[in-house]
Amino acid sequence: MTCLGVIQSYGLRSLGFGERLLPRSDFTLCDQVVLIGSGLIWNVYFGVLALGLGFFAATGLALAKSARASLIRKPAEWFVFIFRGSPLFIQFFLAYEAFVLLPDIGITIDLGLVTLTATTDWLTRAWAGALIVLFLNTAAYAAEIFHGALLAIPKGDLEAADAYGLTGRKRFARIIWPTMLRLAWPAYTNEAIFLFHATTLVFFSGFPAWQQRGDALYYAKYFADRTFNPFVPYPIVAGYFILLTLVVILVFSLVNRRLNRHLPQKARARLRLRLQLIR
Template sequence: MEDPRGPSLLDAIRDFSGNASPLDFVLIIQHWEMFAAGVGYTLLLVAVSLVIGGALSLPLAVARAYRTPVVNQVVWAYVYLFRGTPLLVQLYIIYYGLGQFEIVRESFLWLVLREPLWCTLIAFVLNTAAYTTEIFRGAVEAVPYGEVEAAKAYGMSARLRTSRIVLPNALRRALPAYSNEVIFMLHGSVVASTVTIVDILGAGRILNSKYYLAYEGFLAAAVLYMLLVYAITRGFKIWERHWHAHLRPRAA
């Protein structure tokens, strides 16, 4: 039906976006729900793997830093394996690789490995735990020995020294390096879109393939990732200001 008042502003924008502009913005906006769901999946994957991976990495890092016999070598091998191979390859081995074996498909493992989301979470957790172990190990080793000695002089047990002196100190020091790992994990999470999960990049790929576009889906995804990285870096800034307050020069 023709609008008697002639083309409206909205029509003008639609016309510009669809015909004159090299990028079709209206298409992106029309699919905002798909992108919003994509942001949800990306955040879920990254947050869950960071929490579980981070928790796993603490004991591993301490075992490495204290050179606990046997455990130290095993953890070293695990870290080497997961830092030495690309995340995409790890995901493919878990998703497509394990599914090839009948024995896996007939075991209870298949209940978990059947689902793309679980496969992705397993790969992400193992990957981020390996990197975080190395970050925390370095931080634990960097704790000034004088503080440890002072704790010993107070008669603290090794366990108490670790939980009260070494770890709080090490975790603070690790914050800046750890913020990088969080950002890398966010960027690495795009590989989820290769195993049918519609994360942010997955949504972009669907938009592109549905309308045979080259840029729109990727640009929308890029903007969303940038916003998330901005939020992450701001968050860590605030956190560092709080935990590193003792390192700042005192106000006169």
């Protein structure tokens, strides 16, 4: 099979299109590159959706965490502590077992006139279940970053806002939120990078790869197990992830430039990438 043929049969294999059976023997380099690349679709799916949804949840959580009323503050603090203090790997297992225990038939909700039946089996599938865990996890990590940034907003900015008579929602939307994002952005970029890295855990942690539709690392492990040669598939995954990381850095630095556009050149916060890897 030529490489073009391989792309046609396996390019979208991870989504269930194309050839049903995975290659069994005589693996070419093209097979490995195409199939692992196809698995990368899932990593991007989990990463983009979890980050996109988690961003808003994190903003809310950060505000809740800095609220004065302890009825709002305490739950937010506990949420952040639980999701940042325990391994993501264990969270995946726990969530999977919890979703499995939900009734198979579905939960029947009696609304008097009509009865709704909510099926729950889709929660045990990776596309939904793992996404929920990743969403909650990144919300907690980002909330901690945003909370730190909220505390770091210059006092003068807030006083200036008060002096202009800005209050409530307007004060938040025009002053607090943009400043918080600007201060948090370098750390949030790190969080984004490592969230993408964390997506590789999904299919190693309880969530089964249904019909062998897995992510990049799932296919790399498939090849490594079949050929007993780790020196080809794992460097391919590594290469893909370096590319993905570069794309993330590019996108986030564009946003960073926009957030800092009102500042003099020298004062602009450059993206400095710091450590914070496994969850």
